[in-house]
Amino acid sequence: MRSGHFAEVSPICPVCRHKGVSSALELAHVSRSAGDQIFEGILHCTECSAEYPIIDGIPILVNDVAAYLRTNHSQIVQRRTLTHPLRTLIGDALGPDAAQEQLRRRSSTYCRDHFGMWDPEESEGRAPPGSVLRLLEAALALVDTVPAGPILDLGCSVGATTMRLAERFPDRLVLGLDMSFDFLRTAMSVLDTGAVCYERRRVGMVYDERRFPVPVKAPDQVDFWVCDVAAIPLPTAMASLVVSLNLLDSLHSPWGHLVEASRMLGAQSTLLLSSPYDWAPSATYIENWLGGHSQRGPGRGASEPVVRQMLQATTPYHPDGLTITAEKLQHLWQVWVHERSTVAYDVHVLAARPQPTNSPS
Ligand SMILES: C[S@@+](CC[C@H](N)C(=O)[O-])C[C@H]1O[C@@H](n2cnc3c(N)ncnc32)[C@H](O)[C@@H]1O
Incomplete structure (x- = not known):
């Protein structure tokens, strides 16, 4: 994920969206990056603090991140x-x-x-x-x-x-x-x-x-x-x-x-x-x-x-x-x-x- 793309589209928190609320996400942590390309990091919601991982450059922006990680764990690792x-x-x-x-x-x-x-x-x-x-x-x-x-x-x-x-x-x-x-x-x-x-x-x-x-x-x-x-x-x-x-x-x-x-x-x-x-x-x-x-x-x-x-x-x-x-x-x-x-x-x-x-x- 490029930080410029993130800023351009301003994604909203999937958990808050599920409740009918539109809340901004922000980049809370970057552990691996090059230029504006973020390979590993964590996005979080400014309202509910839900966390969304960025893995291999791909942010996982779904309502139930835990269920997604459980179901797709073998693919991810x-x-x-x-x-x-x-x-x-x-x-x-x-x-x-x-x-x-x-x-x-x-x-x-x-x-x-x-x-x-x-x-x-x-x-x-x-x-x-x-x-x-x-x-x-x-x-x-x-x-x-x-x-x-x-x-x-x-x-x-x-x-x-x-x-x-x-x-x-x-x-x-x-x-x-x-x-x-x-x-x-x-x-x-x-x-x-x-x-x-x-x-x-x-x-x-x-x-x-x-x-x-x-x-x-x-x-x-x-x-x-x-x-x-x-x-x-x-x-x-x-x-x-x-x-x-x-x-x-x-x-x-x-x-x-x-x-x-x-x-x-x-x-x-x-x-x-x-x-x-x-x-x-x-x-x-x-x-x-x-x-x-x-x-x-x-x-x-x-x-x-x-x-x-x-x-x-x-x-x-x-x-x-x-x-x-x-x-x-x-x-x-x-x-x-x-x-x-x-x-x-x-x-x-x-x-x-x-x-x-x-x-x-
Ligand atoms: C039949 S494939 C078509 C892929 C591509 N558009 C093409 O024509 O070659 C359907 C794609 O939708 C994705 N998909 C299925 N359900 C989805 C959902 N709820 N949200 C996002 N993608 C989904 C699948 O992972 C798959 O890549």
């Missing part, structure tokens, strides 16, 4: 210096059901898509890497102008879209927010070193180590923070552009996400949203799916009309709702599972803006 043969041995010992293995698979999928185009040994054939970057470009083509101000990349995973946004919008701060410490540590390491190292799944529990340089054009504009997109610890209307790619159907409350993402928008800002609407009960209770059920109802179970309707609805932040300014019904987003498997989605992409309010000021 995991050694990254073990060589590939040792990691494969440990992987085999832990077995396919281990949380570590699930993480390895997800990391393989996202690292390969976000960075694989820079890998000199990557085959372009089936599922060419960079699918999410092509999706981001298709989404950006739906926006005419982006006012001044910070940009948010919600659910950024390993961060190539965040870095691309910084390249596309010179001099803007771009914050990549995600709940996965492991993904963000990869993102931060690419930012700091200009190279990626990940394990690409070949088959079953067999992985190949991939290590190669990644060009990062505007590293000083980027930061990665652990935050829950359901309760973003940032002031209302602070973002010029909010990007949410393929996140909606991964959340407990997709509706809560739409409200929270729209809370971040200023009057001239845009929300870019894409989703494959691949609803699954493991991520979202069926009651919270936006479409995907009730096929005998008026929308015949389609998700698109429900999402449009929800974006256009009144929220406490935008009484007249958002206007959908442009839309693409289908765009290919294709990701790698292993050498003999890829998943191809046709995602729905849309751009939405706060409706100018008609009420007298």
